[in-house]
Amino acid sequence: MRFYSNAYLTLQGNVVMSVAFFEHWDGIEISKDQSELLGKIHLRKIDMSDEIFVIDVDGYIGDSTRKEIEYAEKTGKAIRYYSNVEIPSTMFSP
Structure with a gap:
C-alpha cells in the first residue's frame, strides 16, 4: 500500500516525502528517544x-x-485522506 500511495501521488506530479518506515509493519523496535526524534x-x-x-x-x-x-x-496545511482517494487499478498497467 505504501508503494501505491507514493506512486499514485508521484504520478500525479507531487513531490512525495514519506515516513522513513512503518516500525510496526516493518517489525522494527525503536526506543522512546527515537520515537520522539521521528515525531519531530x-x-x-x-x-x-x-x-x-x-x-x-x-x-x-x-x-x-x-x-x-x-x-x-x-x-x-491541506489534508487529504487515503480513504477518500480512488486509485484506478489500471494506473500501473503497461
Missing part, C-alpha cells in the same frame, strides 16, 4: 509541505498521526 522529523516534513496525505486504511488513525493532523491543521 515528521513535523518538519509537514512544515516543508503544501499538504499532507493521511494513510487511514479502514478509517484507522493512530495517536501520532492524529497529532500530525492537528499540527497540519494549525499550520494551515
